[in-house]
Amino acid sequence: MKQKLAVPVLLFALLAVVMTLVQFEVIDLYIQTIILFIGINIIISSSLNLVNGHMGEFSCGHAGFIAVGAYVSSVLSVALFAQDRIFGAPLLPPQYTVYAFPVILVIGGLAAAFAGLLVALPSFRTRGDYLAIITIAANYIIITVIINIDKIGGARGFMGMKRVVFAMEDTAAIPWMVLWVFLFTILSIIAIRRFVSSTYGKGIIAIQQDEVAAEIMSVNTNKMKLIAFMLSSGLAGIAGGLYAHVIGYVNPKSFDILKSTEALVMVYLGGMGSITGSILSAVLFTLLLELLRPLQIIKWIVIPLLLIILMQFRPEGIMGNRELVDIFPKLKKFYRFK
Amino acid sequence: MTVLKITALTQYFSGLCALDNFNVELRAGELVGLIGPNGAGKTTVFNLVSGFYRPTSGEINFLGRSLVGLKPHQVTIHGVARTFQNIRLWNEMTVMDNIRLAHHGNLQYNLRDLFFRTRRYAEREKEIYQRAWHLLEVFNLADHAEEKPKNLPYGMQRKVEIVRALSSEPKLLLLDEPAAGLTSKDTVELIELIKWIHRHFETTIWMIEHQMKVVMSLCSRITVIDFGKTIAEGTPEEIRNHPEVIRAYLGDDQI
Numbered sequence: 001m002k003q004k005l006a007v008p009v010l011l012f013a014l015l016a017v018v019m020t021l022v023q024f025e026v027i028d029l030y031i032q033t034i035i036l037f038i039g040i041n042i043i044i045s046s047s048l049n050l051v052n053g054h055m056g057e058f059s060c061g062h063a064g065f066i067a068v069g070a071y072v073s074s075v076l077s078v079a080l081f082a083q084d085r086i087f088g089a090p091l092l093p094p095q096y097t098v099y100a101f102p103v104i105l106v107i108g109g110l111a112a113a114f115a116g117l118l119v120a121l122p123s124f125r126t127r128g129d130y131l132a133i134i135t136i137a138a139n140y141i142i143i144t145v146i147i148n149i150d151k152i153g154g155a156r157g158f159m160g161m162k163r164v165v166f167a168m169e170d171t172a173a174i175p176w177m178v179l180w181v182f183l184f185t186i187l188s189i190i191a192i193r194r195f196v197s198s199t200y201g202k203g204i205i206a207i208q209q210d211e212v213a214a215e216i217m218s219v220n221t222n223k224m225k226l227i228a229f230m231l232s233s234g235l236a237g238i239a240g241g242l243y244a245h246v247i248g249y250v251n252p253k254s255f256d257i258l259k260s261t262e263a264l265v266m267v268y269l270g271g272m273g274s275i276t277g278s279i280l281s282a283v284l285f286t287l288l289l290e291l292l293r294p295l296q297i298i299k300w301i302v303i304p305l306l307l308i309i310l311m312q313f314r315p316e317g318i319m320g321n322r323e324l325v326d327i328f329p330k331l332k333k334f335y336r337f338k
Numbered sequence: 339m340t341v342l343k344i345t346a347l348t349q350y351f352s353g354l355c356a357l358d359n360f361n362v363e364l365r366a367g368e369l370v371g372l373i374g375p376n377g378a379g380k381t382t383v384f385n386l387v388s389g390f391y392r393p394t395s396g397e398i399n400f401l402g403r404s405l406v407g408l409k410p411h412q413v414t415i416h417g418v419a420r421t422f423q424n425i426r427l428w429n430e431m432t433v434m435d436n437i438r439l440a441h442h443g444n445l446q447y448n449l450r451d452l453f454f455r456t457r458r459y460a461e462r463e464k465e466i467y468q469r470a471w472h473l474l475e476v477f478n479l480a481d482h483a484e485e486k487p488k489n490l491p492y493g494m495q496r497k498v499e500i501v502r503a504l505s506s507e508p509k510l511l512l513l514d515e516p517a518a519g520l521t522s523k524d525t526v527e528l529i530e531l532i533k534w535i536h537r538h539f540e541t542t543i544w545m546i547e548h549q550m551k552v553v554m555s556l557c558s559r560i561t562v563i564d565f566g567k568t569i570a571e572g573t574p575e576e577i578r579n580h581p582e583v584i585r586a587y588l589g590d591d592q593i
Contacts, residue, residue, distance in 0.1 A: 218443025
């Protein structure tokens with residue numbers, strides 16, 4: 001029983017250490033942002049992995065759903081809690097921010113899940129390449145819609161979320177965003193893990209391996225695809241909300257096909273259908289992006305090159321479709337993969 | 339009691355008649371065969387019953403309820419399970435998970451139970467696990483529960499597929515050429531297995547088979563089709579000596 005607590009204790013210790021370091025400004029804002037990006041990227045890669053890895057479909061427009069979540073939660077939080085040029089005076093007093101923020105994030109996630117439903121309904125009638133094309137198109141439609149809504153800044157972008165974060169820090173002077181990113185990353189992983197380890201969620205793995213067999217063994221394949229896609233895009237929306245509040249500024253350009261590609265790269269780097277692989281690759285990829293920053297534009301030659309090398313020598317990604325416990329069975333003592 | 343009653347079932351594939359006015363009646367507990375030369379339309383009949391195609395015309399009545407227009411997963415939930423000519427197991431999942439997933443259509447818990455791991459979820463998953471485990475033990479597959487099907491010998495894969503179909507507790511089991519690709523030793527074992535299932539499970543079995551030995555030793559009644567048309571019906575003895583059947587299998591000039 002004691003050993004089962006190892007993972008929660010470790011995670012809590014990690015959170016405490018990071019929050020203390022940030023609180024007493026031992027690590028600067030740059031390092032802090034990288035740490036937060038790692039968390040956000042973990043949500044992005046593991047949620048995309050649900051569709052592309054576990055279910056074996058090929059969605060290429062993940063950034064579109066990140067954008068929906070980012071904009072919906074940003075507009076909500078700014079309208080409710082910040083003095084804004086368009087939305088005017090805050091509708092609620094600032095001390096409510098702390099309680100309302102997770103709700104706002106979840107609403108952003110629900111909006112993204114709804115967008116996911118709208119994309120999935122027509123597109124899952126097709127398969128393979130067609131789904132890829134439709135999701136890319138959906139990504140562009142979402143961005144174009146945002147650019148054309150002048151109220152939320154259009155192509156100039158939307159800001160004011162920093163004031164919401166400040167409102168939280170006024171209520172209690174702790175690094176709130178570290179806490180939220182950490183919390184939602186853990187919750188997302190738990191949600192995905194619970195989904196794919198249940199008999200119900202295994203239905204999408206059955207779809208990936210043999211859709212005809214899945215259908216004949218009583219899996220409602222159409223419904224399962226919709227649910228998995230909505231869960232995936234919903235979590236992407238939450239990641240978007242967190243991203244918007246960490247940066248304090250969103251711009252439609254930052255959710256274009258390049259962002260979707262980054263998400264895809266993380267999934268393939270980590271291994272299709274491996275949650276621990278997605279976590280690992282999100283950490284590695286985020287760090288790699290930052291380490292190679294001095295190379296400036298050459299970075300975008302080096303990273304694709306690394307990807308080509310990876311595909312040449314280890315096309316199944318770092319973990320393949322295995323989890324960490326499959327490789328190190330001794331870890332089973334510390335947590336059950338359920 | 340009639341389990342399955344098919345009347346005037348006809349299927350056209352863009353002008354080509356794959357099945358013409360097919361009729362059959364299966365009573366509870368029967369083991370019935372469906373035979374015919376290659377391309378006769380046998381698998382088409384199974385695909386129509388299990389909902390992969392919507393028939394051009396005709397009626398499929400299962401336990402007093404029409405199956406026409408239902409999706410394959412709905413047909414399975416109503417109690418019809420099937421296997422495939424080319425084994426279709428989920429190869430990257432363990433044998434255990436393959437068996438467990440047959441309960442997908444009857445989980446009795448919702449997404450809230452799943453995410454919050456409620457008691458209902460835990461109890462139901464445990465029950466499914468125990469049932470699957472029991473079934474694996476009954477069929478001597480328990481030692482292979484954590485293996486992946488692709489690593490098992492072919493004959494055993496066939497067995498796992500039949501067990502998977504059975505685990506959804508069907509009232510009608512459709513076996514599409516269960517002996518296809520088996521060695522003669524495996525075929526003998528398969529015949530024993532099907533006999534055993536027929537004795538111990540409350541399920542009606544309808545099987546397509548090419549190997550006469552298998553059909554003749556298992557089925558009490560046989561339907562023969564050729565080019566989509568029913569050419570004979572009767573007991574194995576009657577079928578063996580039926581001139582139309584001999585003609586279909588051996589060709590005209592042999593007679």
